[in-house]
Amino acid sequence: MAVPPVRRRRRASLVAVAAAFLAPALISLIVLRLAPAAVALWESLFRESFLRGGTVFVGFENYADLFGNADFNNALLVTLVFSAIVNPLQIAVSFLLAVLYTRKAAGAKVWRSLVVLPIAVPPAVSAVVWSVIYRPDGLGNSFLDLLGLPAQPFLTSPQQSLASIMVLLSWIGVGYWMLFLIAGINDVPNELYEAASIDGASAWRKLWSVTFPLVRRPLAFVLVADTVSNFLIFAPVQILTKGGPSGSSNLLMYDIYTRAYTLGDLSKAQAEVIILVLLTLAVVALQFRLLRSSDAA
Amino acid sequence: MSTVAAAKASGRRTLGCIALSILGACVGLLFLIPLWWTFVNSLRPGGDTFRYLNPLQWETFFTMTPSLDNYAELLRSNLGLAMLNSIFVSAATVVIGLGICSMAAFALAAIPFRGSGAVFVVVVVSFLIPFDAIAIPLADLFRDWNLQNTYAGLILPGLGNGMAIFLLRTFFLAIPKDLVEAGRLDGLGWWGIFRRIYLPLSVPSLIGAGLTLFLFQWQSYVWPLLNGTDEQHILGPIALSNLQGQFNVDYGVMFAGSIVLTVIPLAIIIGFQRYFIQSVTTTGLK
Numbered sequence: 001m002a003v004p005p006v007r008r009r010r011r012a013s014l015v016a017v018a019a020a021f022l023a024p025a026l027i028s029l030i031v032l033r034l035a036p037a038a039v040a041l042w043e044s045l046f047r048e049s050f051l052r053g054g055t056v057f058v059g060f061e062n063y064a065d066l067f068g069n070a071d072f073n074n075a076l077l078v079t080l081v082f083s084a085i086v087n088p089l090q091i092a093v094s095f096l097l098a099v100l101y102t103r104k105a106a107g108a109k110v111w112r113s114l115v116v117l118p119i120a121v122p123p124a125v126s127a128v129v130w131s132v133i134y135r136p137d138g139l140g141n142s143f144l145d146l147l148g149l150p151a152q153p154f155l156t157s158p159q160q161s162l163a164s165i166m167v168l169l170s171w172i173g174v175g176y177w178m179l180f181l182i183a184g185i186n187d188v189p190n191e192l193y194e195a196a197s198i199d200g201a202s203a204w205r206k207l208w209s210v211t212f213p214l215v216r217r218p219l220a221f222v223l224v225a226d227t228v229s230n231f232l233i234f235a236p237v238q239i240l241t242k243g244g245p246s247g248s249s250n251l252l253m254y255d256i257y258t259r260a261y262t263l264g265d266l267s268k269a270q271a272e273v274i275i276l277v278l279l280t281l282a283v284v285a286l287q288f289r290l291l292r293s294s295d296a297a
Numbered sequence: 298m299s300t301v302a303a304a305k306a307s308g309r310r311t312l313g314c315i316a317l318s319i320l321g322a323c324v325g326l327l328f329l330i331p332l333w334w335t336f337v338n339s340l341r342p343g344g345d346t347f348r349y350l351n352p353l354q355w356e357t358f359f360t361m362t363p364s365l366d367n368y369a370e371l372l373r374s375n376l377g378l379a380m381l382n383s384i385f386v387s388a389a390t391v392v393i394g395l396g397i398c399s400m401a402a403f404a405l406a407a408i409p410f411r412g413s414g415a416v417f418v419v420v421v422v423s424f425l426i427p428f429d430a431i432a433i434p435l436a437d438l439f440r441d442w443n444l445q446n447t448y449a450g451l452i453l454p455g456l457g458n459g460m461a462i463f464l465l466r467t468f469f470l471a472i473p474k475d476l477v478e479a480g481r482l483d484g485l486g487w488w489g490i491f492r493r494i495y496l497p498l499s500v501p502s503l504i505g506a507g508l509t510l511f512l513f514q515w516q517s518y519v520w521p522l523l524n525g526t527d528e529q530h531i532l533g534p535i536a537l538s539n540l541q542g543q544f545n546v547d548y549g550v551m552f553a554g555s556i557v558l559t560v561i562p563l564a565i566i567i568g569f570q571r572y573f574i575q576s577v578t579t580t581g582l583k
Contacts, residue, residue, distance in 0.1 A: 017487045018410040025401030026419065028457030033423040036435040043434070097324065105317035111325030118328060120563035122516045124534035125555045128541045129335050132346070132548065139334060142350045142357070171331060179574065232429045235518040239538045253429065253519070260433050269433060276430045284425050 037277060044271035055267075062271040072272065074247045075255035078162065079231065082251060086166045087227050094174050094222065095215075098181035099207060112182075116175040123172065127239040130168040131155075134240075155240055158248040165236045165249055173229075177222045184218035185211060224287035228280050252276050332559070333358060339367050339556045343549030367553035375528065376554045379536035384561070386448065386532065387514045390455040394510040395503060397456050402465035403491045407477055417466075424459025429519045436523035446527045455514040461506040468502035469495060504572040508565070515562050533558050 044062050046055040066072045101112040118126070133139045134154040141151040154164045188211060196206045234253040237243055243250030243258065256276065260269035338346050340363035349356040371377050404410070405417055435454065436445075444450035472495060480490040496503070521532040531539075537554045540546060566573050 014408060014410040015412070018404040018408045018413065021400045021404035021408065021487070021491070022416060024397040025457045025462060026416065028397065028453065029419065029423040029459065032435060032454050032457060033426055033428065033431065033459075034419075036431040036438060037426050039438065040431060040434040100317065100321055100324070103317050105314055105321050107318060108321055111321040114325035115328045117563070118332060120566055121332065121555075121559045122518070122534050122562070124518045124538050125558045128537055128551065129331055129555055131541055132551075133331060133334075135347075137347050137350060139331075139350060139357075142353045145351065146353050171328065175328065183574070228427060232427055234429065235534070235538070238522075239541060256433060257519075266437070273430060273434060277426055280427055280430065281425060 037274075040270040040273040040277075043267055044274050047267050062268050063275070066268055066271055066275070071247065071250075072255065075243075075250045075252050078248065078250055079252045082162055082166070082233075083227060083230055086169065086230055087223065089166070090170050090173055090177060090226055091219070091223055093170065094177040095181055095219070097174065098178045098185055099211065101178070102182055102185045112178075115178060118172045119176040121172050123169070123233075123235040124239060126168050126172050127236040130164075130171075130236075131240055134164055156245060158245045161241050161245060161249040165233070165240065168236060169230070169233065173226070177226055180218045180222050181215060184215035188214045220287060220290040224283055224290070227283050231276065231280050231283070252279075330358075335552050335555050339549065339552035340364060341549065342366070343547040343551075346548040346552075367547075367549040368557075370547070370550050371553045371557065374550065375531070376533070376536045376540065376550065378529075379531045379533045380554070380557055382451075382530060383515065383533040383558070386451045386455075387511050389448070389452050390514040391507050391510050393452070394456045394458060394461065395507050398458055398461040398506060398510070399465050399496065399499075399503065400491070401457075402462050402469050403495055405462070406466045406469035407472075407474075407490070407495065408487065420459050420462050423457075424463070428454065432519045432523055436520075439524055444524070446525050446530050448530065451521060451525045451530065451532070452514075454520055455510060455517070458506075458510055458513060461509045464506050464509065465499070465502055468499055472498055501572055501575065504569050505575055508569060508573055511565065512562060 043055075045057060045059060047058045047062065048054075049056045097112075097115060101108050101115070121129075136151065136153070140154060144151060153160060155161050192210050192214070193206060196210050201209065232253055233251050234257065237249055237251050237254040238257065241249045243254050252272070253276070256269050256272045259265050259272060334357070337358055337360055341360050342364075371380075401420070405413055405420070432454075439445055439450050444453070476494050477490055480494050485493060516534075517532075518534050518538075521535050525531060526535060533554070537551065537558065540551050540554070
């Protein structure tokens with residue numbers, strides 16, 4: 001196509017201007033986000049060779065070894081079990097609280113802000129605070145005692161360690177997700193509730209048939225964002241349980257960390273990074289499907 | 298409707314309102330307890346942390362003799378330096394990061410150049426890859442580049458934030474293109490249009506994006522653990538968790554540190570509440 005020289009020059013200069021504005025951000029995104037992922041992918045295909053020195057290409061052998069490794073399989077299983085429980089739980093609680101705090105009730109705004117308050121607590125701080133609550137002589141057992149329940153071991157029990165981590169994460173997470181759902185619920189037009197009332201719908205019926213379908217979009221977003229963030233849990237595991245007792249709280253992020261630094265097996269750790277990234281990308285891809293289908297509906 | 302039925306219905310409604318208020322209050326207080334307990338314990342000597350726990354009593358949650366000794370001790374300890382490091386690193390991230398991200402968002406929203414679609418794809422892909430997941434390979438690169446245990450090494454990964462760029466671009470797109478034309482006629486270059494027209498009009502979204510950048514950095518744990526653990530560059534959360542692992546823990550100081558690490562972001566979130574909610578809903582719903 002023949003483009004007049006002046007316009008072509010103008011277009012070229014536009015690209016140059018845009019490039020100047022974009023360069024710092026693009027460089028940092030490429031070097032600090034995309035490059036490490038590419039490096040992990042590349043290095044996961046190699047293995048250190050003691051015979052020849054340096055590294056040798058091994059294809060997908062690191063991945064095959066990982067899936068044959070009992071510790072990795074356990075970490076993968078623990079992560080999937082953790083996700084299957086913590087995400088529905090957090091979202092159900094956030095949704096019910098969002099409904100509760102958008103009803104007309106005395107002091108609803110004040111009580112709501114108390115639930116939101118813990119979102120300012122950094123995950124590491126939450127872990128440190130709960131480490132004291134979970135001590136045998138800590139606040140947790142004092143409350144159980146008040147309710148007449150026997151003292152629990154919490155973090156030192158293979159049956160309770162993962163659940164204990166879920167509780168401290170929900171404490172800082174639920175209020176955050178609730179904010180999205182409250183915004184969604186407030187967008188539901190009031191007339192719809194009034195119409196449902198005239199039809200004689202009960203409160204439960206209104207919740208299921210009016211509120212729930214209309215906040216599907218924020219719910220889908222919260223579901224995916226929550227799932228992704230829960231795949232990446234690290235601080236509470238590293239601070240509280242070190243993955244134990246006997247691997248019961250060994251989530252993938254912590255398994256990668258120990259594989260890279262305690263076991264010193266960097267190439268397998270890189271393969272595990274790739275598996276984790278693929279897992280999260282799969283969840284995000286699911287989000288786009290969910291959102292698109294809710295648009296169509 | 299008869300008056301009796303109406304009175305019954307409104308009576309039920311009042312009853313429901315009271316029940317909801319009580320339920321709401323109980324849940325709210327339940328969420329407050331851990332933080333409140335932490336706060337009260339930061340005001341009394343570390344030796345008293347476990348004194349009022351068995352059985353639970355009013356003194357578990359209140360103290361008649363509050364003292365700021367733990368906070369004074371905090372300032373003298375290594376944890377104090379770690380807090381200062383956290384503040385410095387987060388502030389630098391917000392200032393530099395906002396500059397970088399808003400420039401990129403401006404180019405994507407206002408400059409009609411070829412390839413802008415492709416650049417936007419790079420931005421989106423880069424924020425779909427969770428940073429924590431690639432922190433270990435990146436730490437390996439930073440070791441090779443001699444950026445370990447430096448402030449630059451701590452700050453750099455927080456600067457280019459795909460989410461912040463996305464937020465700002467959404468806002469910039471709503472600014473009428475006529476203003477760009479008018480600016481050009483007045484002899485402004487692209488930089489002038491960015492500085493004089495776009496930035497002043499976008500203060501709310503800049504605050505929202507600044508909060509995103511700040512919270513990313515303030516809440517981070519994996520990266521500062523991998524990249525900056527020497528005494529000079531250690532950040533607050535890492536120093537606090539090191540304290541927790543020690544044999545002889547001064548719980549008073551530990552709780553004071555927890556409160557400081559929480560109150561700083563809390564004050565910022567409350568101060569900019571409106572913008573925080575706005576940025577939350579924009580990321581969620583758009």
